[in-house]
Amino acid sequence: MHSPEMRARVRALRAQGNNIRSVARTLALPYTTVWHWCVDRPDPVQANSAARCFRCRPDQVGPSDPTAYAYLLGLYLGDGHLVTTDRVPVLRIYCTDTWLNLIESCDAAMRAVLANRVQRIQKQGCVAVQSTGKHWPCLIPQHGPGKKHQRPIILAGWQxxxxxxxxxxxxxxxxxxxxxxxxxxxxxxxxxxxxxxxxxxxxxxxxxxxxxxxxxxxxxxxxxxxxxxxxxxxxxxxxxxxxxxxxxx
Missing domain, CATH: 3.10.28.10 (Homing endonucleases)
Incomplete structure (x- = not known):
């Protein structure tokens, strides 16, 4: 049985941008254990998306991690899709399933920007890394119906x-x-x-x-x-x- 202190160390390393594999190696833990702590069973004491959305907080002028936001924006413009027709918006980035580090980096960027929970959905030849959150449209205003090349893609001033x-x-x-x-x-x-x-x-x-x-x-x-x-x-x-x-x- 692992102590709460060990779980805290795991989450602290993940918050610094380390992927799950490197955290498991650093702390000599099984990969699956670290995965469950960070992905399958996130810490229940986390701020909700409204509190984390820097566009909706008057006391915050920008993202807490601008490097993660810039990276995630690049991923979205390439292979991303923001679904706003569901009850809760879903940001989904498609990653080839052989690029494990890319999947980890995408997961970490979503968490650093807004997500409390990230899912990985296996598709044919790729993994859909996705997160639901009411405030994703605030942070990705380029979303819209149809394919990206069929509509204007213009960055907002703050972007x-x-x-x-x-x-x-x-x-x-x-x-x-x-x-x-x-x-x-x-x-x-x-x-x-x-x-x-x-x-x-x-x-x-x-x-x-x-x-x-x-x-x-x-x-x-x-x-x-x-x-x-x-x-x-x-x-x-x-x-x-x-x-x-x-x-x-």
């Missing part, structure tokens, strides 16, 4: 301020959802060369523009190789983006 201060975390969310880091192969005069390259693909011109803007804020060079595809390929640009994004896993 622009967060992304301007945290462009690396925003870009990380975008590339973790609709981007990838690949090894590009070219043959020059019969000799093959291999070099790393980042790609970001999105049908929304507005979302593509936000990605370009954030990369410009970071001083990272990019180019459009197709209408819906952005490439970061120069050695110094890839090295800079590695510091913010890195390969998905």
């Amino acid at each position: 622009q301020e967060i992304v301007t201060a945290q462009p690396g975390h925003f870009v990380r969310g975008l590339f973790h959802s609709d981007g990838c880091r690949v090894s590009n192969r070219v043959t020059v005069r019969g000799r093959e060369y291999v070099y790393p390259r980042y790609m970001f693909v999105n049908e929304s011109a507005d979302i593509m523009g936000l990605c370009q803007w954030a990369l410009d804020l970071l001083g990272i060079g990019w180019r459009m190789n197709r209408r819906n595809s952005l490439s970061v390929a120069r050695r110094e640009a890839v090295a800079a983006l590695d510091r913010h994004v890195g390969p998905k896993s």
